[in-house]
Amino acid sequence: MTEERNKGGRPRKIQTPEEFDRLVDEYVEKCREEETPIMWTGMAYHLGFTSRAAIDEYEGYEGFYYSAKRAKLIVEMAYEQRLSGKNPVAGIFGLKNMGWKDKVEQELTANVRQITDKPMDTDAWLTQYSQEAEVGNDAEQQEDKLH
Numbered sequence: 001m002t003e004e005r006n007k008g009g010r011p012r013k014i015q016t017p018e019e020f021d022r023l024v025d026e027y028v029e030k031c032r033e034e035e036t037p038i039m040w041t042g043m044a045y046h047l048g049f050t051s052r053a054a055i056d057e058y059e060g061y062e063g064f065y066y067s068a069k070r071a072k073l074i075v076e077m078a079y080e081q082r083l084s085g086k087n088p089v090a091g092i093f094g095l096k097n098m099g100w101k102d103k104v105e106q107e108l109t110a111n112v113r114q115i116t117d118k119p120m121d122t123d124a125w126l127t128q129y130s131q132e133a134e135v136g137n138d139a140e141q142q143e144d145k146l147h
Contacts, residue, residue, distance in 0.1 A: 012061070013048045020058065020067040023047050028074060038078035040094065043071055072098070 014020045027046040044052045059068040082091030
């Protein structure tokens with residue numbers, strides 16, 4: 001019988017994804033019974049970890065990816081549910097710590113023309129700007145089709 005050696009480091013606190021899921025569900029149920037909010041640090045503490053980052057580490061362990069992602073999603077959902085309550089500030093703060101942003105991003109495009117000091121006759125000017133207008137209209141029509 002071959003003895004399996006520890007390849008370094010401390011053994012994992014949770015050995016199987018099933019045990020991980022059971023502990024997560026146990027924490028959620030405990031919070032519901034005690035009417036306390038589901039929290040990221042509370043989840044980590046209940047799982048026996050000394051930091052929230054330990055849950056992220058479990059994502060990298062074979063077989064634990066789904067379980068760790070599920071745990072994060074449960075906490076994220078709890079934070080999101082707080083947004084509709086009387087005081088959404090805690091939910092907003094928690095979601096920002098999970099990567100959410102409360103800023104509006106806009107994409108701006110510009111039609112840039114090259115300015116020269118060469119004179120342009122009327123026909124050349126009309127030709128150039130009518131072509132640019134056609135290109136602009138085509139782009140707007142393409143954009144409209146997407147929406």
